[in-house]
Each structure stands twice: as C-alpha cells, then as structure tokens.
Amino acid sequence: MPELANSKTWKRTGKTTVDTPDLPYELANRFTTPIARFLKVEAAIGLLLLLAAITAMTLANSPLSGPFLAFWETPIGLHFGPWEFGRSLQHWINDGLMTFFFFVVALELKRELVLGELRHPRFAALPLAGAVGGMLVPALLYLAFMSGKPGAHGWGTVMATDTAFVIGCLALFSWRIPPGLRLYLLSLAIFDDVGAILVVALGYGTSLNWAGLGFAIAGLAVVAVSARIGIRCIPVYFLFGGAIWLCVDSSGIHPTVAGVVLGLMTPTRAWVSDARLRGILERVLSYPIGDHWSGDTADRRDLRKAGVAVAESLSPVERLVMMLHPWVGFVIMPIFALANAGVPISVDDIGQPVSVAIVIGLVLGKPIGVMSFSWLAAHACLAIKSRGLSWRYMAAGALLTGIGFTMSLFVAELAYSPALIDAGKIGIFTGSVMSAVLGLSMLTWLTWRRPAA
Numbered sequence: 001m002p003e004l005a006n007s008k009t010w011k012r013t014g015k016t017t018v019d020t021p022d023l024p025y026e027l028a029n030r031f032t033t034p035i036a037r038f039l040k041v042e043a044a045i046g047l048l049l050l051l052a053a054i055t056a057m058t059l060a061n062s063p064l065s066g067p068f069l070a071f072w073e074t075p076i077g078l079h080f081g082p083w084e085f086g087r088s089l090q091h092w093i094n095d096g097l098m099t100f101f102f103f104v105v106a107l108e109l110k111r112e113l114v115l116g117e118l119r120h121p122r123f124a125a126l127p128l129a130g131a132v133g134g135m136l137v138p139a140l141l142y143l144a145f146m147s148g149k150p151g152a153h154g155w156g157t158v159m160a161t162d163t164a165f166v167i168g169c170l171a172l173f174s175w176r177i178p179p180g181l182r183l184y185l186l187s188l189a190i191f192d193d194v195g196a197i198l199v200v201a202l203g204y205g206t207s208l209n210w211a212g213l214g215f216a217i218a219g220l221a222v223v224a225v226s227a228r229i230g231i232r233c234i235p236v237y238f239l240f241g242g243a244i245w246l247c248v249d250s251s252g253i254h255p256t257v258a259g260v261v262l263g264l265m266t267p268t269r270a271w272v273s274d275a276r277l278r279g280i281l282e283r284v285l286s287y288p289i290g291d292h293w294s295g296d297t298a299d300r301r302d303l304r305k306a307g308v309a310v311a312e313s314l315s316p317v318e319r320l321v322m323m324l325h326p327w328v329g330f331v332i333m334p335i336f337a338l339a340n341a342g343v344p345i346s347v348d349d350i351g352q353p354v355s356v357a358i359v360i361g362l363v364l365g366k367p368i369g370v371m372s373f374s375w376l377a378a379h380a381c382l383a384i385k386s387r388g389l390s391w392r393y394m395a396a397g398a399l400l401t402g403i404g405f406t407m408s409l410f411v412a413e414l415a416y417s418p419a420l421i422d423a424g425k426i427g428i429f430t431g432s433v434m435s436a437v438l439g440l441s442m443l444t445w446l447t448w449r450r451p452a453a
Helices: 029-060 065-071 089-114 121-146 152-158 163-171 179-203 210-229 234-251 257-265 274-285 298-312 316-340 353-379 391-400 405-415 421-449
Strands: 008-012 015-019 075-080 083-088
Touching: 029 065, 029 163, 029 316, 029 405, 075 089, 083 089, 089 179, 089 234, 089 257, 089 316, 089 405, 121 152, 121 179, 121 353, 152 179, 152 353, 152 405, 152 421, 163 179, 163 391, 163 405, 163 421, 179 257, 179 391, 179 405, 210 234, 210 257, 234 257, 234 316, 274 298, 316 405, 353 391, 353 421, 391 421, 405 421
Parallel strands: none
Antiparallel strands: 008 015, 075 083
16 A cells, blocks of 8 residues: 555554654744643643632631631641741741742743744744833833832732633634734733742842851852753752742741742753664663563663653653643642632722722833833844734733732732732732633634634
C-alpha cells in the first residue's frame, strides 16, 4: 500500500500496528501551545476563584460570620523556649502559599520573554508599556483623591490586574476575539503582577535586617552555582527555596519576593537535546520484546536512562509550570480568596474615601493608563501590535484590567489599618465588578457587530 510506504510497523502481542506520523511541527508551536494550555487552565481558575469569593462574602455576612472570620486568625507556628516563629493562618496563606503564586507568575514571564512571542523586544514593549501605565496612572489618581486623608498609603491596591479573572472573561468569547488580545492581556497581567510584588517589597516592607538579606543573597548564589554545576533534582531546589524564604522573611522584605527571584532564575534550556533523546530511545526500542528489564543489567540501565532523558528533555521552566500551575490555580488561589474576601458589608464602609479612591483607580485609572501608554509606545515606534488586534479591542481589554481582586486584596492586607481594611476590600470588590461589567459589555458589542474579528 503506497500510503504506508514510509510508515514503521511494530509487532506487539501478535498484532501489527502502524505508527502514524504526527502533524508537522512549526516554530510557532513553541509559544502558542503553552499559551493555549495556560489560558484553558486560567479560564477554569477564574470560575473557581469567583465561587470562592462569593462563598467568603456570604459566610462573612451570615450568622456564621464570627466563627468563619476567627478561623483565619488561628495562630500556627513553632515555639522553642524563648524562640517563637508563628503567624495566623491567614498570614501563612498570604506570606507562604502566595509565594508559589508569584513563583509561577515569574516562570510564565521568563518563558514568554525567552521562548515565546515576547522574546521580540517590540512585541514585548506593548504589554510592558500598558502595564507601566496601568500601574502609574491609577496610583496617581488614588494619591490625588486621598491626599491628606487616612489610607493614602494604600496606593498599591489599584496597581495590579487579576490574571485569572481577566482570562476567564475572555474565555466567554472563545474564537470571536482576536488571539492577539489574549496574548496582550496575559502578558500585561504578568508584568503587572511582577510590578506589584516589587511595589510590595519597596513600599510595604519593614526596616531592613541586613544580616537576613545577606543570607538570602548567599542562598540565591548557592542556587545559581548548583544549577551551573548540573544539580537537577527539583526537591533539592525546593529545600533551598524554603531556606531563602526564611532569610527574606527575616530581612524585612516581604517573603513572596523570594518566589519572584527564584522563578526568574529558573533555566529555560532543556538538559537533553532532541537528538540525544531520540538516540537513547532508539537504543531501548532496539531490545527484543520480553521481560528482561529487571536486575542490574544493561537493559535496565538503558531503560532508566531513557526515563531520565524523557523528563529532562523539557526545560526546568516548563516542568515546574506543568507541576505547579494546577496546584496554584485550583488550590492556593481559592484558599487565598476564602481567607481574604470575607468582608462584613456595611453601608458606612461603602462611602468612605478609601472605597471611592479604589473604585476610581480601578475603573478609570487602569484603562486610561493602559491605553495611553500603549498608544504612546506604538506611535513612538517602540512597540508593535499583533496582527488583527485593533485599538477598539485593546480598549475593551483595558477595561478588564481594572479587575484587581487577588493582588489588590493582597496589598490591602499590608497597606490598611484594621479600621480601613473592610472599606478597602469593599472598594476592591466594587471596582472589580464594575470593570468586569464594562469590559464584557464592550466586548459583547464589538463581537456582535463583527463576530469574526
């Protein structure tokens, strides 16, 4: 049969099967496939995050409010004589579990900058400019409105975009929106998150403990040297990361910064090349069929070597994203929402200056900053738009960037006093909902006018 002329046949259990060739591999698959997988997970995460937030708000305003809120204040820690290391459950979630969130964000950013479309500087410049504008303008509006008022220190709450909710909103429109819009908003949100954690480190840290900072830098140097000399055992690096987290925590810098730095240090190059992997697998396949893989034999050693080669043919960045992203999205972020979104709603809190300033920053400041800085970057020839991405769709996406939620709640816990925290959270919820409604409405109007955008 001519169609099988170039096919390979293998005899297994007495049957002949045809090894059908796969589709041709294109260079574009290096960044489109990971992005597609990431977007699918993010869409589901957005829904779960919304359910967690609604659950927390419902319980915080129900007869179970007292036990629910007190649960997150449960102290957890270690105590050895005069030495004590402890936090409330909520603080362990915000300081510990969220380190993994920022670690994954940094991994995604590095992968896009090194392997994805953002490796082209002018493509990366557009979402970077939008992220800078989306952080700077709302913060300035917030400070202008809150000048001389209690809570002015909370300007960081209006600077970040919630990636999961934004991508979840885009998922509602499927193929009807330009693919470039998803990449633009995803990249912008990642830049936003990294910028926000830098703001946390610089604007909401305590006085520096230089000894702790020195030990943290030494730990990072150990990680760099270990990677350089060929240590590839992931659990070893998690132990290093835990030690570095403790050092950063003792230094006075917010410990989640450790996750960002370690994520950006993670290598993007695979240890085993495609040619070497093929050679190792061909050696295993050359053995005759039979039960001869046990014992200390050459057959078994080759089989184990093939298993290592298959795992190491993916870069550490790819392996860690595949390992951690579902845990972060489906476990850590919903737990964070449950621990932080429970706010007793009070009419007095809704009209407080803090709430109004946050709404202004998210609903007006974010889209104005994103669009103005993106437009300036494009017209100054510093950045270029993806093909098929219009300014109207970018404007709709810019409205969605006002959904701050996760990062805004994270900063609010650090920035506001107990007297203002509830008002701040109500402002975050109100501004995020308004931004979602405005962005979805504009996208609905655009896709209704021209479904095949």
